[in-house]
Amino acid sequence: MKWTRKHLLTIEELSAEEITMVLDTAASFKEVSTRTVKKAPALRGKTVVSLFMEPSTRTRVSFELAAKRLSADTLSITAQASSITKGETLKDTARNIEAMNTDFVILRHSTAGAPKFLAERLNASILNAGDGAHEHPTQALLDVFTIREKLGRVAGLNVTILGDILFSRVARSNIWALTKLGANVTLCGPTTLVPRVFEQMGVKVCYNLDEALKDADVINLLRIQHERQRKSLFPSIREYASLFGLNQERFKLTKPEVVIMHPGPINRGVEIASEIADCPRSVILEQVTNGLAVRMAALFLLNGVQGGGAVPAVEAAA
Ligand code: CP
Numbered sequence: 001m002k003w004t005r006k007h008l009l010t011i012e013e014l015s016a017e018e019i020t021m022v023l024d025t026a027a028s029f030k031e032v033s034t035r036t037v038k039k040a041p042a043l044r045g046k047t048v049v050s051l052f053m054e055p056s057t058r059t060r061v062s063f064e065l066a067a068k069r070l071s072a073d074t075l076s077i078t079a080q081a082s083s084i085t086k087g088e089t090l091k092d093t094a095r096n097i098e099a100m101n102t103d104f105v106i107l108r109h110s111t112a113g114a115p116k117f118l119a120e121r122l123n124a125s126i127l128n129a130g131d132g133a134h135e136h137p138t139q140a141l142l143d144v145f146t147i148r149e150k151l152g153r154v155a156g157l158n159v160t161i162l163g164d165i166l167f168s169r170v171a172r173s174n175i176w177a178l179t180k181l182g183a184n185v186t187l188c189g190p191t192t193l194v195p196r197v198f199e200q201m202g203v204k205v206c207y208n209l210d211e212a213l214k215d216a217d218v219i220n221l222l223r224i225q226h227e228r229q230r231k232s233l234f235p236s237i238r239e240y241a242s243l244f245g246l247n248q249e250r251f252k253l254t255k256p257e258v259v260i261m262h263p264g265p266i267n268r269g270v271e272i273a274s275e276i277a278d279c280p281r282s283v284i285l286e287q288v289t290n291g292l293a294v295r296m297a298a299l300f301l302l303n304g305v306q307g308g309g310a311v312p313a314v315e316a317a318a
Pocket of ligand 1: 055056057058059060130136139263264265
């Protein structure tokens with residue numbers, strides 16, 4: 001199969017074969033990061049601009065490092081340090097960036113659909129680094145990569161996503177990726193944050209936490225997305241932690257081989273007890289490591305469509 005997409009905007013639009021192609025390519029690139037010289041030449045001469053209009057630690061650093069490891073020239077712009085604060089529109093900002101012959105724009109934005117908006121107006125390849133509560137495609141790709149690496153497969157696994165599903169782009173992208181790859185997905189959390197409408201995406205909605213935990217092969221915990229909630233949808237953080245936090249007592253109910261995931265940033269003592277975040281079953285930092293390989297793979301595949309040459313990942317990593 002040949003990669004044909006110029007942009008990476010959503011998981012919804014990807015086929016299972018395309019998702020698997022990113023994962024297989026990422027597996028080749030993971031090895032590059034273990035070498036003494038952690039560089040591959042695939043994006044030499046290309047320019048990658050990260051445009052982050054919302055805060056980020058993991059995604060921004062990971063994309064920038066991925067581009068650098070592929071030998072691209074990289075620039076990073078944040079909302080506070082850009083002329084957007086002087087009234088410039090996103091479209092004008094992006095067109096000015098492109099006027100400097102930029103090949104890739106990585107965009108994080110609070111508005112759902114902002115990456116698609118740019119993809120329809122610029123010649124550069126656009127990578128969605130999270131748009132509102134819509135999608136966070138590379139997070140889902142690194143999550144399924146991590147599951148496949150830890151458990152050897154995704155199909156047939158029981159994956160419980162616990163927390164604020166309603167406002168989570170990570171949840172939406174994960175649901176698409178996991179269901180396309182054949183996992184059984186259960187969503188759990190307060191009724192106000194896990195509406196039954198999600199069942200239309202082919203997942204189970206369960207409000208009984210013990211039931212949602214006991215058969216899970218993977219538990220993916222999500223924080224409360226305060227920045228996107230316009231009103232309080234649960235009484236207090238303390239009550240949320242008590243009713244839905246993964247604490248030691250609830251952890252005892254899970255399968256002994258369960259894999260604990262979290263996209264970060266974690267709120268210790270709220271959605272996850274500190275001891276569980278740091279326990280051997282937690283792969284939270286491995287997710288971050290895998291994010292680098294997945295973002296290298298995404299840039300590499302899009303570059304092939306841009307005329308960067310369809311070099312097999314193993315050769316590009318040589
Ligand atoms: N998981 C994630 O998107 O983290 P950041 O907000 O730090 O990028």
